[in-house]
Amino acid sequence: MNCQEALDLLYDIIDKEASEIDAQEVQQHLDGCRDCFKIYRLESSIQALIQERLKNNDQPANTEVLKSRVISKLDAIDREENPGAPPRVYSLVAKVMVAVAAVVIIIGAVSLGSDYYRHVSLYVPFEEAHHELAGQPLPDDPPVSTYLGLDFSDIGARTGYALVSYSKESINDVEMAHFVYSNGNSSVSVFAVPKDDYPIPLDLAENSVTRNGIVYFEHHCRTCHLLFHQVDGAVIITASEQEDIDLFPFSPQEKVSVISLLLP
Amino acid sequence: MADRKKYAQKRKEFEAEALPHMDALYRTALRLAKNQNDAEDLVQEAYAKAYRFWDKFESGSNCRAWLFKIMTNIFINQYRSKSRSPLSANIDDIDENFLYGQLAGSELTENPEQALFAKIFDDDVKKAIENLPDDFRMVAVLSFLEGFSYQEIADIADLQLGTVKSRLHRGRKILQKQLFDYAVKNGYIKENA
Ligand SMILES: [Zn+2]
Numbered sequence: 001m002n003c004q005e006a007l008d009l010l011y012d013i014i015d016k017e018a019s020e021i022d023a024q025e026v027q028q029h030l031d032g033c034r035d036c037f038k039i040y041r042l043e044s045s046i047q048a049l050i051q052e053r054l055k056n057n058d059q060p061a062n063t064e065v066l067k068s069r070v071i072s073k074l075d076a077i078d079r080e081e082n083p084g085a086p087p088r089v090y091s092l093v094a095k096v097m098v099a100v101a102a103v104v105i106i107i108g109a110v111s112l113g114s115d116y117y118r119h120v121s122l123y124v125p126f127e128e129a130h131h132e133l134a135g136q137p138l139p140d141d142p143p144v145s146t147y148l149g150l151d152f153s154d155i156g157a158r159t160g161y162a163l164v165s166y167s168k169e170s171i172n173d174v175e176m177a178h179f180v181y182s183n184g185n186s187s188v189s190v191f192a193v194p195k196d197d198y199p200i201p202l203d204l205a206e207n208s209v210t211r212n213g214i215v216y217f218e219h220h221c222r223t224c225h226l227l228f229h230q231v232d233g234a235v236i237i238t239a240s241e242q243e244d245i246d247l248f249p250f251s252p253q254e255k256v257s258v259i260s261l262l263l264p
Numbered sequence: 265m266a267d268r269k270k271y272a273q274k275r276k277e278f279e280a281e282a283l284p285h286m287d288a289l290y291r292t293a294l295r296l297a298k299n300q301n302d303a304e305d306l307v308q309e310a311y312a313k314a315y316r317f318w319d320k321f322e323s324g325s326n327c328r329a330w331l332f333k334i335m336t337n338i339f340i341n342q343y344r345s346k347s348r349s350p351l352s353a354n355i356d357d358i359d360e361n362f363l364y365g366q367l368a369g370s371e372l373t374e375n376p377e378q379a380l381f382a383k384i385f386d387d388d389v390k391k392a393i394e395n396l397p398d399d400f401r402m403v404a405v406l407s408f409l410e411g412f413s414y415q416e417i418a419d420i421a422d423l424q425l426g427t428v429k430s431r432l433h434r435g436r437k438i439l440q441k442q443l444f445d446y447a448v449k450n451g452y453i454k455e456n457a
Binding site (some may be wrong): 005011015017046047049050051053054055056063066067069070072073077081082 | 271275279285288290304307312315316385388389393405407408413433436440445
């Protein structure tokens with residue numbers, strides 16, 4: 001094999017596409033030819049550099065959110081191609097996961113600053129909690145519905161949604177009660193946490209909305225819609241991935257306000 | 265009822281076979297589309313299309329390559345023309361042995377690993393890849409990032425084997441030129457007159 005023949009096979013060798021015989025002959029040539037050896041070494045170093053550097057590059061910070069969105073898309077196709085089927089419990093779970101992931105991202109963004117990528121690991125407890133919910137039928141009896149002296153059971157009646165699950169979960173080591181409401185197609189999550197354990201994120205202060213005398217802090221982005229507000233001793237976080245759901249009624253305080261508005 | 269069972273079975277199969285490839289699809293989508301929003305949309309569209317055509321997928325064959333084929337196809341038809349690379353015009357100007365000629369006798373030909381790895385960073389390579397014209401970037405990403413063989417890339421991107429090889433070759437040369445220019449600009453190496 002001469003130099004030209006050896007160099008013609010350069011990229012086949014680097015890309016591991018050359019036959020074994022060719023590879024052996026090239027090796028023999030390189031053993032005796034310093035010039036070709038240098039070219040091979042330089043080219044394969046650059047190739048290794050490019051591959052390694054490319055692989056190091058950014059993975060999605062929000063794999064779980066992307067996954068939930070893909071699952072929602074599959075759900076939509078299922079409903080479209082198989083209209084008779086009832087909504088499946090795991091589609092509900094997927095939506096809850098989106099809302100939860102969004103909350104984790106918000107909270108993480110505030111308390112961790114640039115440490116954005118830790119969300120993936122922060123998210124883990126939720127995923128486990130919701131896997132347990134998957135595959136189980138919706139409950140006949142409403143689950144636990146009071147927390148911190150607030151009643152969360154009636155919210156559904158006014159919205160057409162029903163309370164379907166209650167769990168205690170921890171986000172960033174802060175324990176929260178997590179209520180999930182569903183109307184069969186979409187779901188809303190309401191988190192409640194003692195106000196001393198969880199200050200409303202400062203960066204939301206600019207986005208305040210006042211409704212029925214209550215100040216809400218709103219976050220609206222491409223993947224989620226969140227409302228934060230304080231009721232008595234609790235901070236309430238209402239979350240949904242769907243933009244068109246009115247989240248305001250999903251508040252235990254709304255009921256009180258409506259009544260107080262009716263009073264003289 | 266039987267229909268519903270069949271449906272649940274299809275969904276279960278799809279999730280088990282196709283969803284594990286999401287990270288790989290996303291990282292390639294990010295290099296193809298160059299921004300997170302488009303990349304996420306690309307992955308979602310690919311999964312939606314794959315799910316609709318799941319009965320066309322031959323079980324036991326390469327699901328990963330099949331998903332990449334679907335996604336690449338969507339990229340070619342819907343995303344590709346959005347941006348024009350500034351490099352498209354002068355690809356043919358790059359001399360085949362440009363890099364080696366520039367580096368002959370320098371420390372890079374004597375000890376390339378050390379010199380290159382110390383000075384060129386992840387972002388430099390990412391930028392260089394993103395500057396590649398779409399056609400070259402596509403084959404480069406499928407090969408360098410995902411490790412698909414020439415034949416697999418030909419199937420995925422619907423190209424002749426020879427076209428895959430020549431695009432990879434040119435893509436490599438453009439990448440090398442960019443990384444070299446970068447190193448010169450930052451004073452890591454000196455350009456030969
Ligand atoms: Zn030689």
